[in-house]
Amino acid sequence: MEENGEEKLIAAVRHIAKTLGRTETMAEDILQVFSAFDGRFSLDKLSSDRPLPRRRSPADSPAAGTAVAGGGGTTAGGREADDPRPPLERTIRTLDRQISRFVASDRLIWSDAADAAAFLEAVDDLLATMRDLESPSGTGDKSLFDRTDDLLQRCMLRLEEEFRAILDRPDGFAAAGGISTPPSEDSDSDGADEGEDHVPVAAPVNDYNLVIDALPPGSIADLHAIARRMVDAGFGRECAEAYGVSRRGFVDESIARLGLRPRAADEVQATPWADLEDEIARWVKAAKMAFLILVPSERRLCDRVFASLPPFADLAFAAACRPAAAGLLCFADAIAAGPREPERLFRLVDMYEALHDLLPELDHLLSEQYSATLRAEVAAAHRALGAAIRGIFIELENLIRRDPAKAAVPVGGLHPITRYVMNYLRAACAFRRTLEEVMEEDATGVTIPPDPHHPSSSSLSLQVAWIMDVLQSNLEAKSKVYPEPPLSFIFLMNNGRYMTQKARDSELGALLGEDWIRRQMAMVRRWGNDYQRTTWTKVVAVLRMDGIGGAAASSSAAAGKAMRERLRMFNTYVEDIWKVQVGWLVVDEQLRTELRLAIGALVLPVYRNFVARLRQAGEVGRQIDRHLKYSVEDVETRINELFEGGRRW
Template sequence: MAEDGEEKLLATVQHIVQTLGSSDTMTEDILKVFSNYDGRLSLDKLYAARGAAAAAVAAGGGGGGGERSLPASPPLPPPPQAAVSGSAARPPPVTSMERTVRTLDRQISQFVTMNRLIWADSVDADTFLEAVDDLIGTVQELDAAGTNRVLLDRADELLSRCMARLEDEFRALIERPDDAAPLAPGGFGSDGSDDEEFYGGADGYADEPIPIAKPVTDYDVVIDALSPGSIANVHQIARRMVDAGFGRECAEAYAAARRCFVDESVARLGVRPRTAEEVHASPWEELEVEIARWIPAFNMVFRILIPSERRLCDRVFDSLAPFGDLAFIAAVRTQAIQLIAFGDAISSSSRSPERLFRVVDMYEAVRDILPDLDPVFSDPYSAALRAEVSAVCNTLGSSIKGIFMELENLIRRDPARVATPRGGIHPITRYVMNYLRAACGSRQTLEEVMEGDIGAGGRAAVAVDPDRSTSSLAVHIAWIMDVLHKNLDTKSKIYRDPSLACIFLMNNGKYIIQKVNDSELGVLLGDDWIKQMTSRVRRWSMDYQRTTWGKVTTVLQIGGPGVGALPAKAMMQKLRMFNTYFEEIYSAQSEWVIADDQLRMDVRGAVEDSVMPVYATLIARLKSSPETGRDLFIKYTPEDVQAHIEHLFEGGAN
């Protein structure tokens, strides 16, 4: 009875196939569906049943003998490429290649329809790979023969199904290597009802322990995202896909799987994509915060994350060039370009002088990683990315040059509207000198930038001599100092009192010398420049003595004793004039300021040396003159004058 039932089932299937199959290809597809659905409906049995039915018809149409015959049904179409001669009833013989394809179809179909990872079971994985190898060899053999196009198409279609499933397995093993184990019910290909519980959260992978790049100070680190066993598995898959002509698809699948890891790693570093327009419109305070995140992120990505991805990719695609190179650059390029784009945006934004130090930090970060990128971006596909990193290094260097030019313009444009109170140090002098002093903390970097573009090794193409005062940086700073000097000279002219203008120039000149001597500016500007600036300060001091105390000492001149000596009355007149001049000077200049202690002592000493001897002589003459005698009134003794001089230039402190 069971055999009778199977015969009826086969006959029914034959009838359905004949009814639905409008072409040989469609018929073959329908037969394959039935074969996959029920083992009793294998292609061999269906073709055998068809042959038996055809033989019965040829023998007499099924009558006689009193036995029940199978229901009449139209004959099945011949198998692909089967030779049919006229109305002969005998089915064409099934070739060994056809049997091979059918056998592989049955074997592979069992795996590609699995609702779990094939690699969850190592035996299944080995069996599946063996079948894939056989199928690849069969396709190559059929293609070389070129005699059975239909069978080749069928084998190609089966191969495409294999590759699609291999790609799924490939991505799953990369993205979730821990999943190569039996899943909970409803796992691979389920409706997802258990996914939330399995992956630790509704958003997917919430608590999954995956290695994520974090900011570090020691960059001698490699991220092993996959275990050696997982790498061996995905390499086996990659090799089959390349052998089957699906190398590019394999590379794309790898890149898509690893890109998620790279994106998440960079996101956890606090860096977000910003367009150039957004960067240019953002306040500098906000950009400083982003730069502080960008520098460690840049180092992390280019020193650890990308080299680790290169190492992993080389192991997965070992001996499968160029697909490993394609996979690598596709996996890392997006985030690398995002970081590079931020550097480009900063370099093309405002070149205000206060931005120098952060731009130098960015420049140094990029410059220092350039030599390490050569082995990572050595293939033709990633060489362009290496060139972009080098290019952003040069654009940041150009930005540094532009910032120095803007500093010159800032000094030139600083208006000379209001005099500095009491002849003190002008804010522009403090700003420029402290700015240049701080900038010299990165003197080696600035030397490289000023000398020229960065070469392939990550250093300036021209060697830098740090003690050479004629370097490009030294010349540039000397030029800035000259611009500052001219600006200060212009500002001094707004003082109505020439003496106060001299005090202003002395204060600012002495401050400049102090800052130069106290930093590497002294090396850059050289001893000759310092001597020249010291000579200027000395000349301004002499100008001050002449314009302020010259008339005082002239008034006090009384000539020598004896012939030509002034009478007492004339000397008294001189004393009264001195008192008036001295009081005016003291009233004004005790409010003035000389900031440097040594300079203040030197100027006071020069005043004493010019005033005290002649004043003491005048007082002594008057006291010894018989014409004055006891009626002599001296408002200021020499000691009083000296005490007053010692209180000059204290800015009204007393």
């Protein structure tokens, strides 16, 4: 009778749980209450063959048991006093039954807040039980320890699975506390997005002063709860690596949206430079996006998920961010290792400046054990770009030296190498601050002390001055190719004047200094004097009256003949010079005017004096006057027609 009464009582309890328990978890909670109220209602008796609520399939709903006091030998609901086994064994058996239901479930535990809380409590009890087993007062029973360890392994695998699910589908749980129930089978949703691997992606931005909150607070709290249990169980590295694998997709896809994809170094170096220039522009934006927004945001998220769990926050952060960052830095290294062609300078400077601006921001962000390696890699890429920039200036010197001397300009004008180098240096000096910093460092990033012979000169100014010397030497070698010495000096004047003009009133001139500009202007004047000496000195010499006076005293006929001969020679010289040098070119209009005025000042007064003396010579003068081919004005006109580069009047 008593046995039938107990069976009826148990049946009544199960009926109450079934009727009031709208979900499996609620039914379990009701049974736990009865179990705690009366020791006769053990969970084994209440659970035996009882039907479960059918709102979900059995596979979808793990029965969440209540917390089990670790090492106490009793369940929270009932004292299984009639169980003859030791307390720890009874506790482990109960935990095994409760946890197994969760671990075997096909439904995500964190889709229900009560299930999640119950599972975490069971894990806490399991960890407490393991500590009891490992304590000096523990039983020392290896079979119990192995059984508990196996159960812990299963818990950790399931926690890692849940951890990944929350990370990969942060918006999939919308209930209070960051947890919600997924749509049921009879939901109106068409399921179009089910099964898709949706990765949230950061949109491109222009303002880098912001932080991305990629996960809602509820999800972060759930992740922290899981991470804390995994770390306590000795699975912190596995948890951090799982975090990194899941978050890596977000970072990778965010950078990919900026138009970059990971590429091997040899593929980058085989790409035409015109295509790489566009990619570098995208790279600069991506680097800022990555290191000013994504990386700080991921650091902030890791610090919240793994709060008070060092060093796993840094390990998870490095696992999430380093692959994408390494791809960006690999591209920078490939560019830095490419040819040292001068036209690459400006894009390399863009990349160098981008990393230079980022490094101070990363000093604190990437200062811990695992992320410090990434900081070192950024610094290494920065140094590699600096070395490439220094190498480009060396290559520019070699380019000038290799330009053949036979490539002189036919009419003595401006040589292409002069135009290229001066415009190149002028453009490069727009980045003077950056280039000075690059030149002051060696390949290890250490600042080079100033030259003791030039303490006031920067490494950049010395480098540029040296390039100018190399260019000047190359131009002087080219000038010797001309068979006519006067044309050599015209060539040097043209190129020297151009170098001076490009340097004056610009950052290049400030870098070279006033002394260099004064020396350059003095050289141009010297070449002008050399031109006049080799061209017009002989013209002036034939107009001198030396010796004609003595001839006139002995014979007027002899004096007339001498003057006619000199006039004929003068006419010939002027005609020959005009025919040739009207095709020579003085590029700068002001220099052309200055040179014509200097020639006129040398020739015209002497010729005017010669003509005047002819007219004063009486009969001899009247005879010679008939041979006067050019007036002073005609000679002046011929001089003013010179250096037009082939133009004929």
